[in-house]
Amino acid sequence: MRYSSFTRRYADYWAEGVWNIAFELEGVEPSASFRLTVAALPPEAAAADYLSLSEQAEYARFQYPRRRCSYLLGKLSAKLALAGEADDLSAIAIEHGIMNQPVVSGSSRKITVTHCDSLGAALAFDQRLLAGVDIELISEQARDALRRITSVEEERLSSGPQQDMGQTAFLTLLWTAKEAMSKVLLTGFTVATELFEVKTLERRKYGVVGRFCNFPQFLSLSVLREEYIFSMVLPAKAFAPGEEDRLLERIHNSLPQLPAGLYANGLK
The missing domain is CATH 3.90.470.20 (4'-phosphopantetheinyl transferase domain)
Incomplete structure (x- = not known):
């Protein structure tokens, strides 16, 4: 599902459960941009609209609610931080590096992710940072x-x-x-x-x-x-x-x- 379509389909969740901050750091030339997205736990029914088929299969293997929650919080906040209005959320692939760090497949953008309880946060940032x-x-x-x-x-x-x-x-x-x-x-x-x-x-x-x-x-x-x-x-x-x-x-x-x-x- 496209980013713009997701915001419309889940308008209540978007209004109350997602917070975005875009910022330009002016200490470097040209300025370096980042976007911070903080997301509350999304409706479980929405998972099929932003997880890829392989991510849905991985998610289905998790038995414990805590792990299922952290997976959704991490994936959704990262994808929302990275996506443009026309981007398909399910096509954004967040993989793992050798130290288990998040890696954005096929993109020069970088991402760092965190979550606790019912909140997840992701910072998508310029590769120079x-x-x-x-x-x-x-x-x-x-x-x-x-x-x-x-x-x-x-x-x-x-x-x-x-x-x-x-x-x-x-x-x-x-x-x-x-x-x-x-x-x-x-x-x-x-x-x-x-x-x-x-x-x-x-x-x-x-x-x-x-x-x-x-x-x-x-x-x-x-x-x-x-x-x-x-x-x-x-x-x-x-x-x-x-x-x-x-x-x-x-x-x-x-x-x-x-x-x-x-x-x-x-x-x-």
């Missing part, structure tokens, strides 16, 4: 595990402007920044997490900007919601002066609260 995204629920049950992979130096960062966000949210923010950085390198957490240690966090009006000890060439941009934290990592040199604040504002104003229970026609 490097980028990673992550979204994580703020869970008190995960706090002890997150603290174990947080360095003493990182713990000290919580005493700055971040002290009002709460300990669990702070630890989750660090995790999302690190995971997004690991996706930039295409390694994921197959390497020591200490490699991704966060050096500084700076609270801005609409989010938090971070820098890394071992990767000073990159910035992390994080936006907080009551239930989750979203982070993306991009090259610092891609930003024109003040551009990270404009991007944080766009993301802050676009990201939804977690749509728990909102899409009863989705998977259970």
Whole structure:
């Protein structure tokens, strides 16, 4: 099904369950573009309209609801981020590289994908860029595990402007920044997490900007919601002066609260 037809057929879902941000980074010449798509869990009946036949066969093999949900969230958000108005969603093939990273078949565009609970997000970006995204629920049950992979130096960062966000949210923010950085390198957490240690966090009006000890060439941009934290990592040199604040504002104003229970026609 074409992108434009999908938006019309599932108009209610599109209006309440899909959020798009297109942005131009002016720090490079010519400017580098990306599109961020965040999608809530789609109706299961819609899967045949955007999955290819091989993807439908793969999806049918999954037995557990959690895996079925994550598959649909990842595929749909990636295809929506990549597609133009006239593109057939089922013809966009998202394959996997040697490190299980998403690869767009037959395209120079790149993609990075994340999902949690009932939200998926994908960033489609110019091949000149490097980028990673992550979204994580703020869970008190995960706090002890997150603290174990947080360095003493990182713990000290919580005493700055971040002290009002709460300990669990702070630890989750660090995790999302690190995971997004690991996706930039295409390694994921197959390497020591200490490699991704966060050096500084700076609270801005609409989010938090971070820098890394071992990767000073990159910035992390994080936006907080009551239930989750979203982070993306991009090259610092891609930003024109003040551009990270404009991007944080766009993301802050676009990201939804977690749509728990909102899409009863989705998977259970």
